Amino acid sequence: MSNYRTGQASHIGSHRNLLTDLSKVDVGTPGTLDAIVVPTIHPQRVGPAIALAKDLGCAIVLLCSTSSQLQEIRKRYSLPSNALLLEVPPGHDHPLLDFGRRAQEKHTDIATKRNIGLLLAHLCGWRTIFFLDDDIRGMTASMIRRAAALTEQYPIVGFRVPEFPDNSIVCHAHRASGGAQSTFVGGNAIIVDTFRVVAYFPDIFNEDWMYMRDAVAAGLVAVAGELRQLPYDPFSRNAATEEFGDLIAEALVRALHSELDVSSVLFWVDAIEKRSRFLAEVADRIHGREKEDPVPDRDRILARLAEAEERLREIRPTDCLFFYRAWRENGDIWRRRLRSLPTSLTPHQAAAYLDLSAA
DSSP: OOOTTSSOOSOOSOOGGGSEEOTTOOOOSOOOOSEEEEEOSOGGGOHHHHHHHHHHTOEEEEEESSHHHHHHHHHHOOOOTTEEEEEOOTTOOOGGGOOSSOOSSOOOSHHHHHHHHHHHHHHHTOOEEEEEOTTEEOOOHHHHHHHHHHTTTOSEEEEEEEETTOOOHHHHHHHHTTOOOOOOOOTTEEEEETTTOOOOOOSSTTHHHHHHHHHHHTTOEEEEEEEEEOOOOTTSSOTHHHHHHHHHHHHHHHHHHHTOOTTSHHHHHHHHHHHHHHHHHHHHHHHHTTTTSOOTTHHHHHHHHHHHHHHHHHOOHHHHHHHHHHHHHHHHHHHHHHHTSOSOOOHHHHHHHTTOEEO
16 A cells, blocks of 8 residues: 655645756757647737747737637737637637536636647647746747757646746745745646647646646656746735645645555545645744744735635545546546547637637
């Protein structure tokens, strides 16, 4: 039986040793990119992504939530001829996106938009796509071509985003309390070989970690360099909405360090115990610094931690195991669906196939 208590630390602040750092490697011939996929609700932020697509000569897909966002992008920017602007309204569904066994809770529409990006890639025969969030900066055509070349060996190639750190609310609190907290590659800036990676993004927080998890386990995720993210207020949101996904993803990636069996309820009993201890430790550190070195934004951070703790108390080990099994089953369903798709549609034909309106 696996020892679920291997490594008693309540939290692993860095998973960088699970990635292959190729940021200094000479790749020789630059690679090519078929499309950039940008989920967005902020038309004013997508200019750098559009400029990058022009420099690379590749398609760009802008996935908005409302028609007004599409119209604003049309007004603001000179778009390349191969730009595809799509409205993905809240609650949008399609048989290809429907799973009989869903996640515990839907976090945002980001998973739906990224799955639509994957479906468009398969329908259009795009092999290499760049998932890019609208608040990522520092991209150049040369660095993206270099990263695309790495996909010949590594089907997922990402960028670290150390500034502004892209972490969960709880991990931001951990850092603020004085804990050692790194960042991981994520869906905000990853290049994917869609022919080799046939996973999907589940509807929970940390959906990108779930998408990459098996590739990380196989040693097939590389780091091509660093980008930066626009600053944001990590403590302005309710931490309860992130807690289930943060628990699941952190536990599943943590297990890769020790090759633990995640299909047992005992694993999830231990994962919840560790998470509870971690939240308490972060709160205790913040309280402990009240007199000598108070943590900025102390009260808001403690409120967010309390929200996470309350949500965690509602989660049972069987909930986690149910999600894990459903995620695995849905992955099989997703792969079968991808194999049934046409692969030579135009982008506008692909959008119509998915019942999406193009601007």
